[in-house]
Each structure stands twice: as C-alpha cells, then as structure tokens.
Amino acid sequence: MVLADLVIGAFSTLALPPVCFVPALAVGLLYLYRCIDDASGARERGIHAFFFGLGYHTAALSWLTNAILTRAHDFWWAVPIAAPGCALILAPFIMVPVLVAALVPAGIARMGLFAASWTLADMARVFIFTGFPWNPTGSTLELPGLAGDILIQPAALIGVDGLGFLVVFFGLLVWHGHRARVAVALGLLAWGAGGWFRLDHPDLLPVVNPEVALIQGDIREQDILSREGAIEAFRLYLRLTAEGVAKAREDAPDRNVVYLWPESGFPGLLDEDEAARNLIARAADGSWGMIGSDRRDAQGRFYNSIMALDESGRVRATYDKATLVPFGEYQPRFIPFNLLPEQLTPGKGLETWTLPALGSVGPMVCYEIIFSGHVTGKKRPDWLANITNDAWFGNSAGPRQHLATVRMRAVEEGLPVVQAANMGITAAFDSSGHELARLPWGKPDSLVLSVPPPRVPTVFSRLGRIVPFSLCMVVVLVTVSLGRRRRMIIEG
Structure with a gap:
C-alpha cells in the first residue's frame, strides 16, 4: 500500500504547472478521501497521507536536483536527497486534512472539512523556515491561454489559497454522484x-x-565563475541593453524607457564599480534601469539586491532581498555544521520606489514573488518588477512553476508584473494575469513592451490572506457543526 500511496501522490502532481492536468489531482484526492474510511484507524490514515505527500512533493520538486547539479563538485552528496528531503518536511501537511476530516461522518460536510483543512495546512507552509509556499493547490488552474485567465480571476477576491479550496472541494464533489456533478x-x-x-x-x-526592455542574457552559472567569463557576460548584457533601449524608444517615443537586468545580472558589486556603471549608462543612452547585483555593507555582510540606476549610471535606490531561500541563500540555525560556502543577509522588507522614469514600482528578487499577499510595501505601486536567475532550475518544471506565481500575483494584486530572468522565462502579465509576451528558455534577447496600467485595488490586495483564512474557518465551523448533528442522528 505504501507504493500505491507514493505512485498516486506523484501522479497527482500532473495537475500542477506546467501540465495543469487537473483530473490527476481529483483522482489523488479521491484516493486520500477513501483512505479515511478504508483505514483501520488514525495511525493507518496518517501513514497513507504521509507517503502520499512524500510522493506528491518529491515529484513536484524533482527539478531541485538541477540546482544541486550546477555545483555537483561541492554538493554531490545532496543530489539524491534534495527533492525527497524537502518532501519529508512538507508531507506532514497533507496528513492534516485526512486526520481532521475523519472527525465527521462521510458526506458533503466531510468534503468541506477536508477542503478547508487542506487549504489551511497549505497556507501554513509560509511558517517553515522563511516560508515555502511553492506550488499552492490553486495554481493547478493556471492553464495556458484564455481558459486559465478566466479560471484564476476569483483570486482577486480570495487569493490563490481560496482557489485551492475550491479545487479540492470540487475535486471531491465530482465523485459524489450525478447530482453533485x-x-x-x-x-x-x-x-x-x-x-x-x-x-x-x-x-x-x-x-x-x-516602456520596459527586459534583458535575458542566457548565461550559465559556470560561465561567470572565471574573470574572462564574467567580462563576456557583462559585454553581452551591454549589447542587449543598447538594442533593447533603442527598440523601446522606437516603439514608444512618448514614454519613459526603463531597462531591467535579472537577478545577479551584474557579476560583481555594482555599487562599488563606477567604471561598470558608466559603461551601462552609455549603453542605455540616457535611460534609467534596474539591475540585479550583490551588495556588501560596511560590516562586510552580503545582500542579494536590485539597484536603480539613473541616466548617468548613479545608484538612486537599492532594494535588498528580504525573504531568502532556505538552504540556498541562508542556512537554518538548527543545523550544526556548514552547508553553504557563503550566506546572505536579509533586507529590511518590501519597498515601493517612486522615481523619475520608473514611476511607482515594487522591486522584488526571485523567491519573494511566491508569497501570496506579501508582495507590496506599505504604499501600493503601479507595477511590480521581479528579477530572477532560474538558471539554477534547469530547463525543467521549476521555471514554469515560478512563472505561474508571477501570473497569480498579478491577478491577486490587480497589478501588471514583469519578470526578467537570466536564462528564462522572461515574461510580462497585465493586471488581470493575461500574458503579454515572453522570451522562451535559453534565448539571449531583449523583450520590449509597454507596461499596462494597474486595476483599482482588489479585495485581496486590501485584505490579503485573511480572506481565504476566514473562508476556511467558516467552513470548518459549519461542517463540524453539521457533522456533529449528523453523528448524533446516526447514533440516536
């Protein structure tokens, strides 16, 4: 039975981006739901759910192996355990709905309790280390094209977690007979x-x-480890910037032009390299830009940052990445030995820049975009700019799953979002989550487009995750009450 748990859990991940075969999750949910009655007790239910979760998250995060392989000479030992190790941490969250739903008799009430507790457990993943809400269940609705655009619109009200509740509830209800279907x-x-x-x-x-020129250099991590490789990468980004800015000026002569380099697009410390900034300003021909670069403070601490350069190459603003990747950019304190050769320092928190040419923009670095309800500072910007270096993920599901979070944030916040990625996928979405354009994986080029206007603030942008949390808590209270009443009728 353990093998069946693992296989069906892994099969269920076909519902996640980029495949989005939602029926696969419905099959997995039915299997878990049936375990509630078929298992002999809570212990057996928990075992089934744990191994289902282990298969589910191992398959969903299989792309993590690519990140390890980029530095296999240092971390060869982690290759076979990267995805299963993360799955071991995440699997217990899938135990929650199976154990909780068993508290009420089978029927609509149990299905509602299962869906609500599944969603609450999914939401609780933000409390692991710095948080790991990767692949929320609601992302299964992000089908490509118009169908996906339509299905994800309720996220403006209930967020991706609220969508997840509906997916799970409908996924169970469809097995409940003709009337339910x-x-x-x-x-x-x-x-x-x-x-x-x-x-x-x-x-x-x-x-x-x-008007933005999103620059994608297609630089492998190995290619910038040497001084010669870093210089070649810098020259390529200068050329792509000059071409992108020229095209942007031609396409939109009446708009301000902004260029955007990806995370770690500059292979050094940009704020300490005046000569490099002058070369960038010359290539940008009087345009402002946003560039990903490491930064070092007076105490010698390093940050993963994005810097705004004016037309003369002067640094006008700096944002330091505030939410770091566990085991990638920092090491949790409970580990007694060193896993990372260098750890980064988190920044102070999300910001909104209001600068000439850029307008009102929310800068973000890579991992931060995956946090539903936590992508804007105190002041709402008019657009979001995310930079990332998904080269670590390889040409796998990883970059596609990351891009799905960008699309969902656009709907939730009612803001256009652009993403510049080093190897791909560079893309832009309007404030309804509709994809405007993209550069595919592995193509060095510039993507030029006009950033559309924002929508009026959405309900979710005002209230955040309190909306799906409240929805689930109401469902829990109602279903527990109904379940208790039904149990009394059955027993009486």
Whole structure:
C-alpha cells in the first residue's frame, strides 16, 4: 500500500504547472478521501497521507536536483536527497486534512472539512523556515491561454489559497454522484461567466507606466565563475541593453524607457564599480534601469539586491532581498555544521520606489514573488518588477512553476508584473494575469513592451490572506457543526 500511496501522490502532481492536468489531482484526492474510511484507524490514515505527500512533493520538486547539479563538485552528496528531503518536511501537511476530516461522518460536510483543512495546512507552509509556499493547490488552474485567465480571476477576491479550496472541494464533489456533478458543472459555468466578465470589464486606473526592455542574457552559472567569463557576460548584457533601449524608444517615443537586468545580472558589486556603471549608462543612452547585483555593507555582510540606476549610471535606490531561500541563500540555525560556502543577509522588507522614469514600482528578487499577499510595501505601486536567475532550475518544471506565481500575483494584486530572468522565462502579465509576451528558455534577447496600467485595488490586495483564512474557518465551523448533528442522528 505504501507504493500505491507514493505512485498516486506523484501522479497527482500532473495537475500542477506546467501540465495543469487537473483530473490527476481529483483522482489523488479521491484516493486520500477513501483512505479515511478504508483505514483501520488514525495511525493507518496518517501513514497513507504521509507517503502520499512524500510522493506528491518529491515529484513536484524533482527539478531541485538541477540546482544541486550546477555545483555537483561541492554538493554531490545532496543530489539524491534534495527533492525527497524537502518532501519529508512538507508531507506532514497533507496528513492534516485526512486526520481532521475523519472527525465527521462521510458526506458533503466531510468534503468541506477536508477542503478547508487542506487549504489551511497549505497556507501554513509560509511558517517553515522563511516560508515555502511553492506550488499552492490553486495554481493547478493556471492553464495556458484564455481558459486559465478566466479560471484564476476569483483570486482577486480570495487569493490563490481560496482557489485551492475550491479545487479540492470540487475535486471531491465530482465523485459524489450525478447530482453533485451537475452542481459542479453549474458552479463552473457561473465561475467561467464571472471570470469572463472581469476580463472584459477591466477597471483600470489612469496611470501611464514606462516602456520596459527586459534583458535575458542566457548565461550559465559556470560561465561567470572565471574573470574572462564574467567580462563576456557583462559585454553581452551591454549589447542587449543598447538594442533593447533603442527598440523601446522606437516603439514608444512618448514614454519613459526603463531597462531591467535579472537577478545577479551584474557579476560583481555594482555599487562599488563606477567604471561598470558608466559603461551601462552609455549603453542605455540616457535611460534609467534596474539591475540585479550583490551588495556588501560596511560590516562586510552580503545582500542579494536590485539597484536603480539613473541616466548617468548613479545608484538612486537599492532594494535588498528580504525573504531568502532556505538552504540556498541562508542556512537554518538548527543545523550544526556548514552547508553553504557563503550566506546572505536579509533586507529590511518590501519597498515601493517612486522615481523619475520608473514611476511607482515594487522591486522584488526571485523567491519573494511566491508569497501570496506579501508582495507590496506599505504604499501600493503601479507595477511590480521581479528579477530572477532560474538558471539554477534547469530547463525543467521549476521555471514554469515560478512563472505561474508571477501570473497569480498579478491577478491577486490587480497589478501588471514583469519578470526578467537570466536564462528564462522572461515574461510580462497585465493586471488581470493575461500574458503579454515572453522570451522562451535559453534565448539571449531583449523583450520590449509597454507596461499596462494597474486595476483599482482588489479585495485581496486590501485584505490579503485573511480572506481565504476566514473562508476556511467558516467552513470548518459549519461542517463540524453539521457533522456533529449528523453523528448524533446516526447514533440516536
């Protein structure tokens, strides 16, 4: 039975981006749900759920092996354990709905309790280390094209976690007989109509955002380890910047032009290298830009940063990445030995820059974009700019799953989002999550487009994760009450 748990858990991940075969998750959910009654007790239920979760998260995070292989000479020993090791930490979260749902009799109440407790457990992943809410269940609805655009629109109200609740509840309800399937079909029709209406009636603010040139250099990590390789990478980014800025000026002569380099796009310490900044300013021909670079403070601590350069190459603002990747950029304190050759220091928190040419922009670095409800500072920006270096992930599901979070944040916040990635995928989304353009994996080029205006603030952008949390808590209270009443009727 353990093998079946692992295999069905792994099969269920076909519902996640980039495949988005949602029926695979419905099959997995049915299997878990049946375990509640078929298992002999809580211990057996927990074992089934744990090994299901182990298979699920190992398959979903299999791309982590690519990150290890980029430095296999240092971390060869971690190759076979990277994905299973993370899955061991995450698997207990899938035990929660199986154990909790067993508290009420089978039926609609149990399904609702299962869906709500699944969602609450999914949301709780933000409390592991610096948080690891990768692949939230609601991301299964991010189908490519118009279908996905329509399905994810409720995220503006209930966030990706609220979508996850609906996916799980509908995924169980569809197995509950003919009437339930009719109810699911009617619910999907109403969902689709609401999503279409929201797409067709965008309530946009009168904001003119800049024309951007997103630069993708397609530089492998190994290619910048030497001085010669770093110089060649820098020259390539200068050339792509000059080409991108020229095209942006041609396409939108009446707009401010901004260029955007990816995370660690500059292979050094940009704020300490005046000569490099002058060369960048010359290539940018009077445009402002945002560049990913490491930074060192007076105490010798290092930060993963994004810097705003003006037309003369002067650093006008610096944002230090505030949420670091566990085991990638910092090491949790409970580990008694050194795993990382160098650890980074977290920044002070999210910011909104209001600068000439850039306008009002929220700068973000890579991992930070995956945190639903936590992507803007105290002041709401007019657009979000995320930089990343997904070269670590390889040409795998990893960059596609990361890009799915970018799309979802656009819907939740009602803000256009652009992403510049070193090897891919560089892309842009409007404030409804519709993809405007992209550069595929492995293509050095510049992507030039006009950043569209933001929508009026969404409910989710105002209230955040309190919305899906409240939804789930109400469902828990109602289903527990109904379940207790039904149990009393059965026993009485």
